[in-house]
Amino acid sequence: MDGGWLAVVGLGPGDAAMQTPQATTALAAATDLVGYMTYLDRVPHRPGQTRHASDNRVELDRARHALDLAAAGARVAVVSSGDPGVFAMASAVFEAIEHGPAGWRALDVQVVPGLSAMFAAAARLGAPLGADFCAISLSDNLKPWPLVLHRLTAAAGAGFVVALYNAASRARPWQLGAALDALRPVLPPGTPVVFATAVSRAEEALLVTTLADADPARADMRTLVLVGTAATRRIERPDGRPWLYAPRSHPAAS
């Protein structure tokens, strides 16, 4: 192995000021960068470093390629947006290790966490995740759609704030609308819903609306959708941008 290693590195939501020094160090020490081309484009070029860019659909192939490189002695950074452990590359790497050559289990593998999109979005809005919350991927590429709906309604019904990842894409245009429809019998119509697009990047856009008014067409593949609860508070401000927060106390608490 000769000093090879693999680090699965979270870049955070996009703003370099939200990328940890640990991630920056791992990226600088790598001989090879592997990842979706859009994420690789966020990493400054360094002389002598090789880039292996791929499209967004081949996570397991990309993971195996990265492990092959590390096994051959390369120092490999697999880059992910946000946190690599949240609907991103880390699971694919470990899936590849489990089903790959036994030697891969002895490789020096490290996950370097990053700020996930939902925390960057929540920070812009106030503290909407300040109570019990969950994260659900709306992608039905890898799990059956009825299971997605079951988790969504179970969580919202139990009072969790819900963060929806993979809310929309060209290949999955109807899922967010169906998800919002499934939530309408469960939550009050005034429940806050947020469309947080490209948070911390130049094209950032935040839309605060309600479950009654939420238009799924406002989401694209850069959008995280947050769905509050009946308890979520909205504070109006002079500049027109409201704060949202989850109260720390439940009304029924003594």
Added chain:
Amino acid sequence: MDGGWLAVVGLGPGDAAMQTPQATTALAAATDLVGYMTYLDRVPHRPGQTRHASDNRVELDRARHALDLAAAGARVAVVSSGDPGVFAMASAVFEAIEHGPAGWRALDVQVVPGLSAMFAAAARLGAPLGADFCAISLSDNLKPWPLVLHRLTAAAGAGFVVALYNAASRARPWQLGAALDALRPVLPPGTPVVFATAVSRAEEALLVTTLADADPARADMRTLVLVGTAATRRIERPDGRPWLYAPRSHPAAS
């Protein structure tokens, strides 16, 4: 207001390499630091900066004090461990704003997100949060205990990985045991359970066990507890430390 502001700053789990540059910048620009003394101790001292340390029980008073200082022109950093929006100070600040003087709504308030403990813990373990997951506070100081149990069993029953915050403290010694007991009828006995204590700090300790064997006495107030699902995979390694990961695919997916 004269240039005053308030930033609610997430320090991350403890290791300075996991604190974002944005957080470091906000801490350096502050005239006043407000927070629980244990967290303030993590911030390097700077000449001219005033520290307002308090114990861990007076979040709302601390938030009001910070807002008063900012309204009087101070540049105030309210420090939180992890992410300030996850069971931490941000909700208290917005609760204080909602119920405080109208002028507080016009204050320059910013939340600076940080790496929450569950992502630092997950990164050490592999990718146990790589599928749908939720975060639940086991504290019943602010919500009724039956609601905690309802959320816990609803989430685990629907297949969410569960991260338990505020799992144990001297004042709340029995809740984690009761929570694990409530999960035993819902999840298989071999479901992975992790006790992740003080992740990224000198006293870090990770214990990977199962729901059948999990001993609540292994948790203290620095411990995050992760409960996997029936689908969580465990990969044995030559050094004895297993990897855990959540498969990206659900078995029922086509």
